[in-house]
Amino acid sequence: MKLVVTGPLASGKSLLINRITNGACINIERRGTTIAMDHGVANVDGMSVFMFGTPGLLRFRTMRKILCSGADGIIFVVDSVDPESDARAKLFFREVAFFLPGVPCVVAANKQDVEEARPVDRLRSSMSFLAGLPVFPCSAKTGENVDSMLRTLLYLSMMQWSSVFRKFAEHSGAKNGLSRFMKDLKVEREQAVGYLRRFELRKLLQVQVGDEQFFVKDSVRPFLENPVLIMHR
Numbered sequence: 304m305k306l307v308v309t310g311p312l313a314s315g316k317s318l319l320i321n322r323i324t325n326g327a328c329i330n331i332e333r334r335g336t337t338i339a340m341d342h343g344v345a346n347v348d349g350m351s352v353f354m355f356g357t358p359g360l361l362r363f364r365t366m367r368k369i370l371c372s373g374a375d376g377i378i379f380v381v382d383s384v385d386p387e388s389d390a391r392a393k394l395f396f397r398e399v400a401f402f403l404p405g406v407p408c409v410v411a412a413n414k415q416d417v418e419e420a421r422p423v424d425r426l427r428s429s430m431s432f433l434a435g436l437p438v439f440p441c442s443a444k445t446g447e448n449v450d451s452m453l454r455t456l457l458y459l460s461m462m463q464w465s466s467v468f469r470k471f472a473e474h475s476g477a478k479n480g481l482s483r484f485m486k487d488l489k490v491e492r493e494q495a496v497g498y499l500r501r502f503e504l505r506k507l508l509q510v511q512v513g514d515e516q517f518f519v520k521d522s523v524r525p526f527l528e529n530p531v532l533i534m535h536r
């Protein structure tokens with residue numbers, strides 16, 4: 304899956320990606336500030352998770368738009384310590400909601416390891432745009448709650464594709480897999496091949512030359528059949 308990590312400057316996006324990917328990531332930065340992106344790949348129970356962190360300076364909007372393209376889920380990071388970042392958080396939230404309408408989002412209430420960190424109810428009253436979103440008190444520094452936030456987002460993201468995923472699992476390996484997939488989902492070839500490409504890129508599938516046959520990766524098959532399994536470690 305492709306996840307985008309966004310939020311205001313210095314909320315901890317880069318450190319969070321570092322934590323989630325176990326250091327297997329790059330940060331294109333200048334003097335400690337991300338100017339292009341962070342990128343890293345995490346492995347969650349055999350599922351590849353491609354993470355893209357955005358620059359937190361308002362002027363890098365175009366870069367954020369590019370990074371958001373095709374994302375399956377959003378981690379929105381807020382700074383639990385610094386109330387001055389709340390107003391900027393609101394601007395970034397509006398922006399990502401515009402780039403990725405309807406895409407599942409979880410909120411990382413980061414820096415909870417710091418003594419002065421505000422609890423979730425105070426963050427909610429200061430940032431009304433958080434209403435209706437799951438907020439996870441967490442720490443990119445200690446790792447507290449990071450895994451459950453990530454798994455919840457993966458679950459929500461996979462649920463959005465559950466009917467497609469079930470058919471991937473069902474017709475995996477069949478000689479006429481694509482035709483069966485098209486028939487069951489009542490979609491044209493172009494759209495069906497679009498789905499194959501999307502999830503081949505995300506390493507859930509292998510697609511044979513000619514597209515007629517595809518194979519679900521063994522390690523992800525249970526999750527495609529039953530996304531809630533990703534919540535249980």
Ligand SMILES: Nc1nc2c(ncn2[C@@H]2O[C@H](COP(=O)(O)OP(=O)(O)O)[C@@H](O)[C@H]2O)c(=O)[nH]1
Nearest residue numbers: 312313314315316317318359413414442443444
């Ligand atoms: N104590 C604490 N500091 C953090 C945490 N996350 C990030 N930081 C610090 O906050 C600063 C900004 O973090 P960074 O990841 O660069 O933020 P970004 O601009 O959102 O990418 C750095 O000094 C980090 O070490 C956290 O969970 N706890």
Ligand SMILES: [Mg+2]
Nearest residue numbers: 316317336337
């Ligand atoms: Mg950064």
